[in-house]
Amino acid sequence: MPRSSHWRRDATSAFHLLQHELNRLLEEYLQPARFGGGESPPTDLDAAAWSPPIDVYETPEEVLIVAEVPGVDPATIDLAVTGNLLTLRGVKEPGNLPEPLLQGRERLFGAFHRQITLSSEVDFDQAAADASQGVLTVRLPKRSAAKPRTIPIRPG
């Protein structure tokens, strides 16, 4: 059934923005904090710039690094290894929409530079990276010595 809309006809874009902001604040209040884990991503750059959040996982076979990089062109991401240090650099570019028309700006942009120190149990030469749908995944196979192995026990 149609909502009463007498107020909507008078709505200016400022009102729409207020409504939008109230919705968003309420949603954030009701939802658990998404970014946390006790540690904010370290940034070498200014605090207001954006930096991709990173999760690190492991399986018996490999270590996986997952970075959220929405809006970053994968071709411009620079992923490199020096010793045990993995570095991730790139830029998240804003769109080309004209600034004066911006009613709500929540997304952050800018150049990023993350560094991750990994143990020598991974074989960096075998690293493989994939970036799709705004997610970068780096897979680092573990060296054979680091993989869990069972030791058979001979009956005595």
Place this chain on the structure above:
Amino acid sequence: MSGENTRIRVRIGSERVESGVPNAAAETVPTIRETFTPPIDIHDGPEGLTLEADLPGATERDLDVQLEDNVLSLYARIDPPVPEGARLLHEEFRLGDYQRSFILSDEVDRDGITAELTNGVLRLFLPKSDRARTRRIEIKS
């Protein structure tokens, strides 16, 4: 409804999804999925509203956008990027789906809605219907 070049399905009104067409939000999932509010930029231009949402991990197949009664809702179902059973060593973001709703103040020309998903960013254009546009009134002297 949506343009020829749009592969993202934008549902208008309370239309039901035909069988065979994936609908991320209505699908029954065995586990409770955490949902988060994605950051969205809104540009309000004379032609219409453009929304840009950061939805890393979203795919066209699992993205559901609905416009009903001037309420725009979006839901993106996200598959985990790592195999099941992977052990988390360091966490800066949590895995989950994205959901957000808006009340739109202007009427939308539904035939002109476009949606595209590139590098995890959803860009949605909602053109204002003719009725909602500002019309210049000629002053004759």
